[in-house]
Amino acid sequence: MNxxxxxxxxxxxxxxxxxxxxxxxxxxxxxxxxGATVMVLRAGNKVSVVEVTADVAVGDKIPLSxxxxxxxxxxxxxxxxxxxxxxxxxxxxxxxxxLTSGSIVVNSMITQKSEVLAAGKTLVxxxxxxxxxxxxxxxxxxxxxxxxxxxxxSSGDSSGSSGSSGSTGGAxxxxxxxxxxxxxxxxxxxxxDGSETITVIADAADAGALATASAAGDVSLVLVPSKH
Numbered sequence: 001m002n003x004x005x006x007x008x009x010x011x012x013x014x015x016x017x018x019x020x021x022x023x024x025x026x027x028x029x030x031x032x033x034x035g036a037t038v039m040v041l042r043a044g045n046k047v048s049v050v051e052v053t054a055d056v057a058v059g060d061k062i063p064l065s066x067x068x069x070x071x072x073x074x075x076x077x078x079x080x081x082x083x084x085x086x087x088x089x090x091x092x093x094x095x096x097x098x099l100t101s102g103s104i105v106v107n108s109m110i111t112q113k114s115e116v117l118a119a120g121k122t123l124v125x126x127x128x129x130x131x132x133x134x135x136x137x138x139x140x141x142x143x144x145x146x147x148x149x150x151x152x153x154s155s156g157d158s159s160g161s162s163g164s165s166g167s168t169g170g171a172x173x174x175x176x177x178x179x180x181x182x183x184x185x186x187x188x189x190x191x192x193d194g195s196e197t198i199t200v201i202a203d204a205a206d207a208g209a210l211a212t213a214s215a216a217g218d219v220s221l222v223l224v225p226s227k228h
Contacts, residue, residue: 046071048083049104056099057140057181058201059116064090070104079107098140098179122204123181126214126221128196133221137198141180142224144173145200145210149218174213175206176224 054066067090069083081089089110096111103109117123126145137143148171178200198221202210213219 045074047074047080049080050083050086050089051104052099052101054101055138055140056095057179058095058098059181060139061094062090062099062105062110072104081105081107081110117201120204121201122207123199124202124207124210124214125197125199126210126219127217128198128214128219128221129217132217132219133196133198134223137180137183137221137223139180139182142226143178143180143200143221144176144224145178145202145206145213146171146173146220146222147209147213147218148220149216173222174209174219175202178202178221 048069049072050067051070052062052066053068056062056066064086067086072080089105093110093112094116096109096113096116099105099109132148133143180198181201182199184197184199200210210219
């Protein structure tokens with residue numbers, strides 16, 4: 001019987017090769033590495049955008065003097081207003097909502113409409129004299145309007161005596177959430193002295209009562225403290 005030659009090796013069964021699986025594993029490793037690289041690059045990629053440095057009331061234009069350049073991370077879905085768009089922003093756009101100092105401007109905050117009022121809101125002009133509004137009012141501040149006068153009784157006055165002119169103690173406001181839109185002191189008047197026209201954004205349901213009280217000189221404004 002012929003046996004294997006001396007010094008020769010027995011045959012070995014060939015290994016089962018899976019080149020497709022090996023290639024897929026390499027591909028997955030490369031994709032993962034590429035994704036991690038992109039994330040790192042995006043996190044370090046900054047873009048210059050617009051931040052407002054002063055409060056801007058709804059419907060008002062944003063002046064260049066109230067803008068500054070800040071850097072934010074790119075690669076997000078937020079539609080920032082880029083710093084190189086600031087001139088167009090100042091010339092052709094208005095605030096779609098009240099902007100507070102320090103806000104970074106995005107597309108949803110601006111509009112090209114000349115008058116921006118939410119549904120159910122209206123503009124009301126109030127003619128007021130010294131003593132009917134506090135000093136230091138400015139566009140964008142929130143005030144409450146009270147009905148005042150010698151024939152107005154305080155809801156907290158159980159004796160039935162008339163309240164003094166300008167008193168609001170215990171009374172319910174005509175509107176407790178008015179936003180100052182514009183203050184017109186007139187060409188011959190300084191703020192806080194004489195008659196002033198203060199335009200406010202009010203609920204449409206309160207407009208009639210506000211206008212009537214203003215025409216009679218029986219409305220007074222009170223500054224509402226900020227919640228921030």
